[in-house]
Amino acid sequence: MMKRRQLLKQMSALPLIGGLFATTEVTAAVWPGPVTRRDYYKELGLRTFINAAGTYTSLTGCLMRESAIDAYNYATRQYVALDELQDKVGARLAELIGCEAATVTAGAASAITLGTAGVLSGMDSEKASRIPTDLSGMKTEVIMQKSHVIGYAHAIKNCGVKVIEIETRKELEKAINDQTAMLWFLNANNFKGKIQYKEFVEVGKKYNIPMMIDAAADVPPVENLWKYTDMGFDLACFSGGKGLRGPQSCGLLLGRKDLIAAARLSAPPRGDTVGRGMKVNKEEILAMLMAVENYLTRDHESDWKLWESQIKLIADAAATVDGVETEIHVPDIANHVPSLRIRWDNKKVKMTPNEARQALRNGHPSIETVGGDESIDITTWMMNPGEERIVASSIQKILSKKS
Structure with a gap:
């Protein structure tokens, strides 16, 4: 794998789109000329506001950077195979961030659900089709600290597993059994729990159990994008519509190549899966890539x-x-x-x-x-x-x- 610093130095010389994907020539008929802007929010009777609050979903998160907007608009005017796009973008993201694999998801919560599904099913599409109603032949428990149990943990329950709550390392090791599918960690509450990063990863490695970290709101700093997978977490979830300034409805699932591939068995365009409603369109996928490129090269x-x-x-x-x-x-x-x-x-x-x-x-x-x-x-x-x-x-x- 190319060194991250070397890759980032080369990025400034690359064209945003043309250097990454083979494209057909875009004709004038495909790209319409300037049009008069309508004030859609005003027409709907909505008030816009200055966001002095932060990246809250209820306040529609963030405003995308221009490079992400350009990529989004570009993607609206041509067709591409969804899986092929995810393959190429995922490979590019993994190279940029320095992890084994990556995929664009429908927000960080979607990344949690899809990651959990991938851990349960592995590369067995028949098992993936039975999540969450029939987990026979799959492990059924996910362990997390009580201080890490928040509303977003429901994204794990979407897969039909039982959440086991513990507080201490002793309780964690005692709770591990042949039904333990995964250990889950909420980064925002790291200092609220009795088990912090190092110990948590130690336990996961000791028992060879996949570990996922929810780091949805945890950039900046930029190095957090690779910090947790470098630390030993098998999967890391980030929001795309917060500090990365990508589409609000996007997220990133980063980590082990086998687990990312398994997670995609439950993602669109596949239909009979827990993630079918978590569709990410071509515009969002491409815009998310450009958002990450922009973020990594910012001052x-x-x-x-x-x-x-x-x-x-x-x-x-x-x-x-x-x-x-x-x-x-x-x-x-x-x-x-x-x-x-x-x-x-x-x-x-x-x-x-x-x-x-x-x-x-x-x-x-x-x-x-x-x-x-x-x-x-x-x-x-x-x-x-x-x-x-x-x-x-x-x-x-x-x-x-x-x-």
Whole structure:
């Protein structure tokens, strides 16, 4: 396999599409000329907003980079065999990231389901067709830490397996038996569990049991794309529509070649499988590849400095209001970007964070933020350039009116 650094150096010399896939000449009839843009959201009576919250699915995740948009639009105008496209894109992703194999999925949750199905069925398509209703001849249990059991773990249950919850390494080793199909790890909760990366991988290797890690929101930093498979996890799942800035409905399943191949037995275009509804179209697959290429070649230091300056601008504006305190922080894991927490003395600023959040949402333009009853929480990495100034001004005005 080509060294990752060597490959990345060569990428800048490659054309985005033509150098990767053999294509027929595109005629003018296929590519329509400029058309008048319609404001579809306005026609539907929908308000758009400035995303100061982050990469939440409910807020439609991220905005794609231009290279991903270009690839998406390119793919709409020509046909290609879906499996062949997944083969080529998967091979290219694996080469870029430095893992054995990769495939584009319908989000990180889809990656979890398909990965689990692949572990259960292996390369037996008849077994794949029986998931989740008949697991005869397959292992039926997946073990995870209680602190890692969140809603997204349901993506594993989609395959009909029983989830076994444990807390300590001793309990983990005791729970392993001849029905243990897989060990599952939630990266975002690494520090909340009693078993962390090293021990978890040690146990999986000791008993020769496949291990999957859910790292959906865990880029940046960029090295996380290969960190977990290098660490020893057999499968790693990432969201495509968060930090990678690909299509919101895409994800990545990375890892062992045999398990990726087995996972694809349950993926479209195959019909009689648990993953049939998890279709990824040609546009999304190609756009996801371009999103990864773009992400790997970005100036991450420059991006980070931009986010820091944007956060500081908003923090400084909010802090001009008497009674307001600001805290700039970076989460250790998941959404690892400069973030802002704004709190205030309710005796000096006579409104609650929930009321302030609603005022921002109802403003012009509308601004979405997050946080609980004690604070307004903000990130800037999903904003368009210049929107941080609008957010800073809006927060300052809203808090000042109630001070």
